[in-house]
Amino acid sequence: MSDSSNTILGILAGTALGATLGILFAPDKGSSTRRKLVEQSNALAEDVANSTAQLKEQVVDTFSSSKDNLEDKMESLVSSASYKTEDVITALESKLKELKAKNRKLQRS
Known part of the structure; x- marks a missing residue:
């Protein structure tokens, strides 16, 4: 849990406790006290509920942002791998061409 979430929960708990104690120690009728409670x-x-909704929104935003970053990184990785694969294929084709030429020379001999 983040510091802001802990702070919000602490403020809410303190407010609730203070309000409850204030009502309980205030000289008022029981029915009025129960109504106030x-x-x-x-x-x-x-x-x-509002704090929970805000926290949920923050979590969703964080995960959404992380997901977008991961998708971008994966796309970059796939693109990079594709270029490297093309380089390897080109090198292998070149080597195959050389080997075929050597093989033709050996077959003529």
């Missing part, structure tokens, strides 16, 4: 829980759940 539910509201705070819903707000926290929404914050967590």
